[in-house]
Each structure stands twice: as C-alpha cells, then as structure tokens.
Amino acid sequence: MTTTIKPASDVLEKKEPAVKSNKASVYKTNQLNLWYGSNHALKNIDLDIKENEVTAIIGPSGCGKSTFIKTLNRMIETIPSVKTSGEIIYRDRNIFSKKYQVEELRTKVGMVFQKPNPFPKSIYENIAYGPRIHGIKNKKTLDEIVEKSLRGAAIWDEVKDRLNENAYGLSGGQQQRICIARCLAIEPDVILMDEPTSALDPISTLKVEELVQNLKKEYSIIIVTHNMQQAARISDKTAFFLNGEVVEYDETNKIFSNPTDDRTEDYISGRFG
Numbered sequence: 001m002t003t004t005i006k007p008a009s010d011v012l013e014k015k016e017p018a019v020k021s022n023k024a025s026v027y028k029t030n031q032l033n034l035w036y037g038s039n040h041a042l043k044n045i046d047l048d049i050k051e052n053e054v055t056a057i058i059g060p061s062g063c064g065k066s067t068f069i070k071t072l073n074r075m076i077e078t079i080p081s082v083k084t085s086g087e088i089i090y091r092d093r094n095i096f097s098k099k100y101q102v103e104e105l106r107t108k109v110g111m112v113f114q115k116p117n118p119f120p121k122s123i124y125e126n127i128a129y130g131p132r133i134h135g136i137k138n139k140k141t142l143d144e145i146v147e148k149s150l151r152g153a154a155i156w157d158e159v160k161d162r163l164n165e166n167a168y169g170l171s172g173g174q175q176q177r178i179c180i181a182r183c184l185a186i187e188p189d190v191i192l193m194d195e196p197t198s199a200l201d202p203i204s205t206l207k208v209e210e211l212v213q214n215l216k217k218e219y220s221i222i223i224v225t226h227n228m229q230q231a232a233r234i235s236d237k238t239a240f241f242l243n244g245e246v247v248e249y250d251e252t253n254k255i256f257s258n259p260t261d262d263r264t265e266d267y268i269s270g271r272f273g
C-alpha cells in the first residue's frame with residue numbers, strides 16, 4: 001500500500017479570521033486600548049463588526065463591556081482620566097481622528113441606555129426633539145417622523161392617542177421603546193444598546209428583543225447584555241470579554257454550542273461571572 005504524502009501547504013492549518021462574512025463592516029477596531037488613569041480597561045481589542053447584524057457583547061462585571069460600547073460613539077472621552085490608543089474605524093474613517101466631529105458621529109450612531117431616560121416632555125416632543133435640532137421645522141414632516149419612529153419602535157398603537165401626554169406617565173418598557181423611537185428619529189446607521197432590558201419586566205424584555213430582531217433589517221445593532229439567553233436568542237455574533245480583552249468572537253451559535261476557549265465555556269456554563 002502506498003501512502004500519499006500531502007504537500008505541506010495542505011497539511012498546515014490555514015489561520016482564518018474567527019468571523020468570516022461578506023457583509024460590509026460598520027466598525028473595525030484595531031489594537032484598541034483604553035486606560036482610566038492607570039487602570040488598563042480595554043486591551044488590544046480587534047473586532048470587525050458587520051452591518052445589519054446584532055452583535056452581543058458579553059462578559060462578567062467589570063470586564064469592559066460598557067467602556068467598549070461607550071468608546072464606539074466617543075462618549076468615554078468626556079472622562080478626563082481616559083487615554084486611548086489604536087483605531088476605531090467607523091465606515092472607513094477613524095473616529096479618533098481630530099478631523100472627525102463628534103456631532104457628526106452621533107447623528108450616525110444612536111445609543112439606548114440601561115435605564116430608560118426619556119426627556120420630561122410629551123411623547124411627541126421626545127421624538128421630534130432630535131429632528132428639530134437637525135433643522136426640521138415643518139409640522140407635517142415632524143408628524144410623519146414621529147409616527148414612523150414610533151411604529152419602528154413597535155409602540156405606535158399604544159401611544160397614538162396620547163402623544164401630548166408626558167412620557168414619564170408610560171411604563172418602563174414603554175419608556176424604553178420611546179427611547180428607541182427617539183433614536184430612530186435621527187435615522188442612525190448603528191444603534192448601541194447598553195443592557196437595554198435589565199430594568200424591564202419579562203414581557204417588556206420580550207418586546208424589546210423582538211424589536212431588536214426587526215430593527216437589524218435596517219440598522220446595525222451592538223448590544224451589551226448580562227443575560228446570556230438574551231445574547232443567544234437575539235444576536236448573530238457574540239464577543240466574550242474578560243478583564244478588558246476579547247477572549248472569543250464568533251457566530252453566536254458557535255460561541256454557545258462549541259466555544260473554542262475554555263474560559264468562554266466556563267463563563268457561558270455559569271462557572272464564573
């Protein structure tokens with residue numbers, strides 16, 4: 001019997017990037033580091049985040065999830081002790097470049113926070129506020145934007161007859177969808193969500209999760225969550241952060257069914273965190 005010896009090129013394992021996709025990138029981070037004073041909170045983060053997907057950021061408390069997501073829209077730079085190195089490329093431009101105006105970035109990248117934070121204004125004014133700031137004054141146009149945004153956030157039917165009431169009179173879950181509608185009103189490209197359902201009851205959580213799934217047809221969504229079932233349910237890709245590093249970044253199915261790194265396995269199976 002003869003044995004065929006394969007050429008070395010066939011035998012050597014080709015090193016492929018963990019996440020392959022033909023979709024365009026919305027964000028690419030290259031060797032991103034961030035320090036709060038001497039605390040090295042983000043370490044050499046290289047992530048390629050694709051458009052029209054839901055990307056979940058998971059990991060134990062203090063691993064840098066919120067820091068990372070806030071860095072993506074430059075919210076973090078308001079903290080005086082913060083220093084960064086590396087690049088964040090958003091649609092082909094480095095957002096750390098001195099020429100990049102933060103206001104421009106914020107029109108493209110909306111953010112939804114852990115606690116619903118509507119303005120103490122009417123439901124209508126909450127949504128019309130952003131477009132007004134961007135110079136839209138025509139009442140009919142504003143009416144259309146308000147309706148479209150509230151429909152987009154799956155809350156139109158619940159509030160259409162009370163648009164002039166204060167948004168504070170809504171439930172927490174409704175307020176969070178108002179905040180999402182407020183975000184949609186400026187027609188962003190990306191929506192960043194920092195634990196958007198952690199203050200909500202299970203039914204409101206489900207509504208927001210369904211909404212996120214629908215929104216990815218038009219937007220790219222990056223969501224920080226402590227809830228691993230949520231990450232598994234709604235995201236396409238998952239990045240597992242630990243001590244400021246990305247341990248593993250891959251298709252969500254892969255991360256939750258067959259992770260490559262033992263630390264990912266330990267975390268998702270509840271052995272720590």
Ligand SMILES: Nc1ncnc2c1ncn2[C@@H]1O[C@H](COP(=O)(O)OP(=O)(O)OP(=O)(O)O)[C@@H](O)[C@H]1O
Pocket residue numbers: 036039041059060061062063064065066067068079
């Ligand atoms: N404003 C700040 N000033 C100084 N250090 C901070 C600040 N915010 C976060 N840190 C530190 O940066 C590290 C990462 O914190 P971060 O809030 O990003 O973690 P996280 O993964 O979002 O945690 P959690 O799940 O508890 O919200 C921690 O060591 C934290 O103490």
